[in-house]
Structures are given as C-alpha cells and as structure tokens.
Amino acid sequence: MHSVPPIFLFRAERLACRRGGRLVFQGLDFELPEGGALLLLGPNGSGKSSLLRLLAGLLPADDGAVWWGEQRLSADREAHAGRLHYVGHQDGIKAALTAGENLLFWARLHDPAVTGVAPALAAFALTALADLPAKFLSAGQRRRLALARVLAAAAPLWLLDEPSVGLDRDGVARLESVIAEHRRLGGIVLLSTHTDLVLPDAQVLRLDDCAPRHALTPERWA
C-alpha cells in the first residue's frame, strides 16, 4: 500500500487568469519540488502579481488547477492559507502600532503560540526599531517589516511580489540569505522581481510566453 510520494510538491496545470474581462495569461504550468524556487519575469501587466494572488487563493483561476501535494488549492482555502506567506505591494502595517506589535499580530494569526518574532526582527536588522511606532519607519524599513512576517511564523510556501522594491543593498542581501535558508529547509519560494536577486538554480517563468495568443498577433502586426 505504499504510494510513491509526489516528487513535485507545488504545481500548477494550464492556469488561466482573467482580470476585468481580459485574459491575462493562459496555459501556464509549473512544477516545484521541495526547496524549489520560481522566478516570475515579464513586463508590467503580464500578470505576475495576478499569478501570485491566484496562487495565494485570493483570486479565482479562470481555468486550470493548482496542487499542493495531492490536495487541490480550491479544496480547502484555510489549509492552504495556513501553509503560505504572501507579501504583496501593500505591506499591511498599522502606523499606530509599533513595529514589534505589527509583526506579532500577523504572526499570532498564523500561530497563536508564536515565538519567532524576535529572530525575525533580527534577521532584517529591525531589532532596534521594535518599539518604534510604524509611522516613523522609512519605506525600506516598512518593506523589511513586511518581509519579516514570513520568518515570524513558519510556513513552507512563500509568495513574494517584488520583495526587493525599496530595499537597500544590505536588505537585498538579507532577503537572499533568508530565502536561501528557507529553501535549504525544504521551503518553496515564488517571487517576481525587476532587479537582480540571486536565487541559485531557480526556475524561471516568463509570463509573456503565456500571454494569450490573440494579444500577440493582432491584425495590425500582419
């Protein structure tokens, strides 16, 4: 009765996404093993953010399916949310709370008995700012705080939408080492970026390859 464990932990088949009636991408496939990383590339509007939101379960897919192991994403929304961290363009930081309180809140929602807040702050060099109200944080510091969420409570799947925006060189280096450690422990990372993040042997997905055909060959090009 031994079933072969799936080699690919997180995969998508023939994904299509429609925004405002317009088909953004279609026929998108990927397969990621434990420790895998997928780099999403493509021009503005090619659907990188939409793809990450779709994989998080915020957006419904127009077609296709996403699988975590043997379980379909749409089968259990809360279970999927429990195994992922999503960092989008907005950082979800309350100006009236301190940096530490902000982080603790999100960590507790994922794991009420959380203990990883202090190490997460340290990993992004925010320890000294923990008691500072978040309204005094700079854009880059807010970004670091948003990224610290992924460390504060453990989750195997990270979906990062342009995580390096606003980060200085030190911040990017910290992000790279945090991602490398996460992958070493078997975690999976999907991220979109326009800058050069170093992700050793990451798969690359070009969203413009998945653009709907009619968008590439309108009559006016003929």
Place this chain on the structure above:
Amino acid sequence: MRRIGTVIQRDLRLAWRHGSDSLTVVAFFVLTVTLFPFGLGPESNLLERTSAGILWVTALLASMLSLDRLFLADYEDGSLELLALTPTPLELLVIGKVVAHWLTTALPLMAAAPLLALLLHLPADGLVTLMVTLLLGTPTLSLIGAMGAALVLGARRGGVLLSLLVLPLAVPVLIFAVGAVDAAVQGLPSRGDLLILGGLLLAALPLAPLATVAGLRQAVQ
C-alpha cells in the same frame, strides 16, 4: 478562539491610540439628543412619550458614523488581504472585528444613554428596558453594519451608499426596541419585544458574517 482575541486586541489598541472615532460617535449621540428638548420644547409629557424613539433613532444614526471605517483602513493598507490569508476562517476574524467595533462605539453609547434618558424624562421603568434593548439591539446593528461596510468597500462615496443599504435592515431592530421601551413605560409586559430583539441578534450572528465575508472576498480580488 485565541485568534479572534488577537484581532479584538489589535482593534481595541488601534481605537485607543486613534481615539477620535469613538469620541465622535458619543459626541454626536449626546449633542443630537440634547437638541431635541430645544426643538420640541420643554413640555415633559411630549418628551416622555418620544424619548425612547429619540434615543434609539439617534443611537442608530450615531452607529452609522463609524461603520465605513470598519474595513476601510484594513482594505487600504493591505491588511484585509492578509486577514483573508490566515488559517482561521475569515468569518471568525470578522466576528472579532465586529466585537471590537461594538466595544469601541456601542458601549460608550450605552454609558451615555442613562444620562440622556434622564434629560428626556424617560420614566425609571423604561430606563432598565432601554438598557436591555440597547444591549440586545446594538450588536445586531454592528453585525448588519459590517455586512454593508464590506459591500461598499472600494466604492466611491461609500458612506452614503452604506446608510442606504444598512438603515432599511435596521428598521426591525428599531421597531421592537422602541416597542419594548414604550410597553415598559406604560406598565405593559415588554418580554415579547425583547425576545424578538434577541431573536434578531441570534439570526444576525451567523448570517451577517457569512455575507460580510462574501463581500470582503470580492473586495480583495
């Protein structure tokens, strides 16, 4: 359950540090009610007969004031999509937010109500019933309001739309609450009205969060 507590704690802390929202609601309630004796004249008979209605209508309008902020701040800073991405059902987190909203807006209203009731010559028999109706009715208003607040997220002029959506749904609460207080003032049993108010709360408790979550999920797409 602890996660609901986490949400309540955060919202209470935010309300405490911002402060102004709760104060606006109570100030509106107190100021508007105090205007009625000036408008109607100091004739105590008239005030006595209308006091329950005045208090309840004003409380209803006051609770509308802060409703559009319920999800808007979370929607604008991206917290809402993160709330939708936790292992806890979003319905429970919504209940947490509604509880926090009730504690920061309806509870101060209830604290101010006895004094205003005195000002309007509400007889002592009516006062206890008034407090019971507020206790049973305002949570229902918060739950119904959350539903409206979720639906108008992202709409321009959401506040006006919100009142249009929510006020008709709040009418039953108003009718039975005022009915209960009037009955108590006239020495009649108000049990029936109070039971209906309780029933409305019990119906809103599971149903309103479901509708609210549907609206929120639509908003974060």
